Amino acid sequence: NLAFWVFLLVVCFLYGFYPNLWWLQLLYYMICIIAISLSLGLLFSAIMPFWPDIGQIITVIFQVLFWATPVMWNKDMLLTHPKYQYIIKLNPFAYIVNGFRDTLIEHIPFWHYYNQMIYFWLFVIMTYWLGNRSFNKLRPHFADVL
Template identity: 40%
Template sequence: MSKSRKPALFQILGELSGSRKLIGSLAKNDFKTKFAGSYLGRVWAFVQPVVTVFVYWFVFEKALNAGTQSTKQGIPVPYVLWLVAGLVPWFYFSDAMSAGTSALLEYDYLVKKVVFRISTLPVVKVVSSLFVHVFFVCFMLGMYVVYGLFPGVYMVQLVYYSFCMFVFVLAVSYLTSALAVFFRDLVQIINIILQVQIWATPIMWNMEAVSFPPAVIAILKFNPMYYIVCGYRDSLINHIWFFQRPQLTLYFWCLTVLLLFAGTHVFRKLQPHFADVL
């Protein structure tokens, strides 16, 4: 089969495999320059999420304690630990999703270069966001230790669920980054969707404790981030292996693979027109 007849996903995977060093170099540079010009520089990448964690904790655990008891029933650990296990993956998803969508717009000068492999740009953004994510996974584990809950063997699943999230975000980013070149309002639309999705994902509230109709609960579980957030909590709190949730695992990977094929196909179809529009 000739290269032109290969599915776009396999073409792009081949390009990424041959550009590993370039992707690593660009991702490091992207992270370094993200806060260039500010006095504290890269420190802001870590300060803002930490502040967010403690703001949410204070509001839901202290200020609104009486009004949130029903949503906290059944949580077997201090609320702040349950909360941070949901917020840490969400921080990565939100940051990588926003950055991946605007990847081609931000690196328009590279898109116009004939010899540059444009397919690496969404990956650069998604990898760049990993640096902060690794720090916050360590920060989260440190919080558990401080509270006397030492991570066990189930903790190894954090690598698996982080990989799941990486692949899912990359799949969506190929689609959204390509469409954003022609419809730039999509960047703002994605940001609005993320603001809504954080509440549709059970991060601040316990889905198992609310009195929603079963149909509503089922719909909310179709959110792929439910699988990720639930997985982080299974790894640190519930001590459940990912293969003990076969239906959710199968659904997540079927959706992710479908999005990978769709996203890379759209990206490859629109790629010849990127330079003309940018």
């Protein structure tokens, strides 16, 4: 993660974006990354010992989500296609990526897109709840399969 931050700072400096007060929002988006990683990690770690092939399915899903997240392309490219914008907004990782872009380049506060923020946190809470419930329910069986 430190390498990412150094790379991010170097690229921002090269393109003329210098640190300002808006950059404090990056802490919020880092918390978002930690929260979604924790919730998905808990869910998948509970399921993986029982269905080891699901790891390959998860890899494919994350590959699709990566290309459906505006990392290498700008979300404004879909302005003429509202139904695709809706699909992209369902991707919780798009909220984080757009948040980084909005913070560093556009200077838009994280609460500006409150509906996406609510959706993201509901997704994280539901995933965490499902992962926690699955983990606790399957915990007695871990010794049998591992």
